[in-house]
Amino acid sequence: MAKTKKIIGIDLGTTYSCVAYINDFGQAEIIPNAEGERTTPSVVWFDKKRVVVGQEAKEMSNIYPDAVCSFVKRNMGNEDFTFDADSVAYTPEHVSSFILRKIVKDASQHLGEAVKDVVITCPAYFSFKEREATKRAGEIAGLNVLQIINEPTAAAFAYGVKANDNSKERFVLVYDLGGGTFDTTLIRISKDGLDVVCTDGDHQLGGKDWDDRLVRHLAEQFNTATHQGVDPADDTEFYYDLLQKAENMKKQLTDKMAAKTTVAYQGNKAAIEVKREEFESITADLLNKSVELTRSLMSVAAKKGCPRFDQLLLVGGSSRMTQVANRMKKEFGVEPQIFEPDEAVAKGAAVIGSNVYLSNLIKEKVETGLTIDAAKKAVADEKGYTLDVVQNSTKRARNVASKTFGITVLDGYDATNKPLLTVSNLIYRNTPLPAEKTEQFATIAKDQRLVIVELLENGIDAPPQGAPESSEPLDGMTALWSGELPVKPGLPQYSPVDVTFKVDEGGRLIITAFDPASGGKLYKAIPELDEAKRRELEFITQRSRELTVE
Numbered sequence: 404m405a406k407t408k409k410i411i412g413i414d415l416g417t418t419y420s421c422v423a424y425i426n427d428f429g430q431a432e433i434i435p436n437a438e439g440e441r442t443t444p445s446v447v448w449f450d451k452k453r454v455v456v457g458q459e460a461k462e463m464s465n466i467y468p469d470a471v472c473s474f475v476k477r478n479m480g481n482e483d484f485t486f487d488a489d490s491v492a493y494t495p496e497h498v499s500s501f502i503l504r505k506i507v508k509d510a511s512q513h514l515g516e517a518v519k520d521v522v523i524t525c526p527a528y529f530s531f532k533e534r535e536a537t538k539r540a541g542e543i544a545g546l547n548v549l550q551i552i553n554e555p556t557a558a559a560f561a562y563g564v565k566a567n568d569n570s571k572e573r574f575v576l577v578y579d580l581g582g583g584t585f586d587t588t589l590i591r592i593s594k595d596g597l598d599v600v601c602t603d604g605d606h607q608l609g610g611k612d613w614d615d616r617l618v619r620h621l622a623e624q625f626n627t628a629t630h631q632g633v634d635p636a637d638d639t640e641f642y643y644d645l646l647q648k649a650e651n652m653k654k655q656l657t658d659k660m661a662a663k664t665t666v667a668y669q670g671n672k673a674a675i676e677v678k679r680e681e682f683e684s685i686t687a688d689l690l691n692k693s694v695e696l697t698r699s700l701m702s703v704a705a706k707k708g709c710p711r712f713d714q715l716l717l718v719g720g721s722s723r724m725t726q727v728a729n730r731m732k733k734e735f736g737v738e739p740q741i742f743e744p745d746e747a748v749a750k751g752a753a754v755i756g757s758n759v760y761l762s763n764l765i766k767e768k769v770e771t772g773l774t775i776d777a778a779k780k781a782v783a784d785e786k787g788y789t790l791d792v793v794q795n796s797t798k799r800a801r802n803v804a805s806k807t808f809g810i811t812v813l814d815g816y817d818a819t820n821k822p823l824l825t826v827s828n829l830i831y832r833n834t835p836l837p838a839e840k841t842e843q844f845a846t847i848a849k850d851q852r853l854v855i856v857e858l859l860e861n862g863i864d865a866p867p868q869g870a871p872e873s874s875e876p877l878d879g880m881t882a883l884w885s886g887e888l889p890v891k892p893g894l895p896q897y898s899p900v901d902v903t904f905k906v907d908e909g910g911r912l913i914i915t916a917f918d919p920a921s922g923g924k925l926y927k928a929i930p931e932l933d934e935a936k937r938r939e940l941e942f943i944t945q946r947s948r949e950l951t952v953e
Contacts, residue, residue: 412752417583557751
C-alpha cells in the first residue's frame with residue numbers, strides 16, 4: 404500500500420481553532436494539539452522573542468492584556484487594524500499566521516511527518532478581502548493553501564459523509580454560530596455532492612457577543628452589591644477576568660438552570676448568581692438577529708425554488724446554548740441536530756482536502772489511458788482505501804458568491820448639472836460559482852479618451868426572476884478597485900464598452916473591460932495587493948518568521 408499524502412483541514416476560528424485529517428481508513432479524525440486538547444484557543448501572546456498560542460496565551464490575557472491578541476478573525480481583511488508588539492505592527496493575517504504555525508506544528512508532530520498542504524475554512528459571508536487575508540495568513544505561515552472553503556459547506560460535507568446516504572436528495576439548513584461569526588446556509592445534498600443554494604450571515608455576531616453581555620451583567624451586579632462604579636471597559640485586566648468567568652458560566656447554563664461565581668476587584672468581593680432565564684433575556688436580541696437572518700435566507704431560497712429544508716444542523720460551539728435549539732425548533736418546526744459543533748468544520752475541510760488530492764490522482768490515471776472507473780479502482784488499491792471513499796472524492800462542493808459585484812455608472816445629472824452615479828450589478832450574491840457575465844455599457848461623451856471602471860461590492864439581492872435590473876445608489880457600497888480603459892479617439896457619444904465579470908470557485912474575481920473600436924483591454928484580478936502593500940507585508944512577514952511559536 405502506497406503512503407497517502409497528508410492534507411489537513413483547518414477550522415481557523417475566532418475563539419478556538421481545530422485541525423483534522425483523513426486517517427488510513429479514509430475517515431476524518433481530529434488531531435489533538437501538543438497539550439492533548441482537541442481544540443486550541445485562537446489567542447496569541449507576544450512574549451518578547453517568542454510567541455505563545457493557545458491556552459497559556461489565553462490565561463495571560465488578564466495579566467498582560469496589551470501583549471495578548473484575541474478575536475483577530477473579526478478583523479481579517481481590515482487594513483486599518485494592527486496589533487502592536489515589540490515595535491512591530493502586525494496585521495490580522497500575521498497574527499493568524501502564528502495560530503496556524505502552532506496548530507500545524509502540533510499536527511505534524513502528532514502525524515510524525517511535516518504537513519504543508521492545507522484547506523482553511525472561513526465564514527460563508529466573508530468578502531473577497533477577508534478571504535484573501537485568510538489565504539495570505541496560511542501563506543505567511545509557510546503553508547500551501549489548496550482552498551479556502553466556507554465553514555457551513557465544510558460542516559455539511561462532514562455530515563453528508565457521516566450520514567453515508569446521499570441517494571435521496573435533501574435540503575439541509577446549517578445554522579453555524581461560532582465564537583465570533585454567524586452563518587446560515589441552505590445546502591442541497593445529493594448523490595452528486597453538495598450545492599449551496601444561498602447563504603447569509605454576520606461576521607460581527609457570535610458567542611463573544613453573548614459573553615460580553617454576561618460580562619456587563621456581572622459588572623452591574625458587582626457594582627450593585629459593592630456600591631462601586633467600576634466599568635470593565637476602563638480596566639482591561641478586570642474585563643478579561645470577567646470574560647473568563649462569563650465563558651465558564653455560559654457553559655454551565657447549557658446544562659444547569661443557574662450558575663454562580665465570585666467577582667473581586669480592588670479588595671471588594673461579591674457572590675453572583677445568574678439564572679438561565681436572565682441570561683436568555685439579556686441576550687435575546689442577539690438570538691433574534693440570527694433568527695431574522697435565517698428567515699431572510701429562507702425567503703431568498705423560496706425565490707430560488709427551495710422553500711423548505713429537511714434537516715437542521717447546528718454547528719459552531721455557541722450553538723450548544725439551550726436557547727438556540729429551542730428557538731430554532733419553535734421558529735421552523737424542525738428538530739435541530741447538534742452535529743459535532745466544535746469539530747464538524749475541520750473534519751469537512753479535511754474531507755475536501757483529501758478529495759482534491761484523490762481527484763488529482765484519478766485525473767493522472769485517466770491521462771495515462773485508464774477509464775474513470777479503472778482509475779478510481781487503481782487509486783483505491785494503491786492507497787488502501789475502499790472504493791466508496793475514492794468514488795466520494797469526485798463529488799462536488801459547489802459554493803455561491805457571498806457578495807454582489809457591480810460597477811459605477813452615470814445615471815444622468817441633477818438640477819445643478821452634477822453627475823448622478825449609481826451601481827450596476829453584474830454578479831449577485833448567492834449566484835452559483837463559477838459565474839461569468841458580460842454587460843455592454845457606453846461612453847458618456849463625444850471623443851471620450853478614457854473610461855473609468857470602478858468595481859464595487861455590496862449585499863444587494865438579485866431582483867426577482869423576470870424583473871428588470873435596477874440601478875442602486877452608491878451608499879453602503881464598498882469600493883474594491885478602480886482602473887482606466889483608453890478608448891479609440893474620435894468615437895461618438897454612447898459608443899459601446901463591454902465589461903465582463905468572472906468569479907471562480909475559489910472566489911477570485913477577474914474583471915475585463917473591452918473597447919470594440921480599438922481592441923483595447925483592461926484586465927484585473929481581484930483581490931491583488933499593490934506593490935507598496937506587498938513590500939510592507941513582506942517586511943512584517945520576515946520579522947514574524949524570526950519569532951519562535953509555542
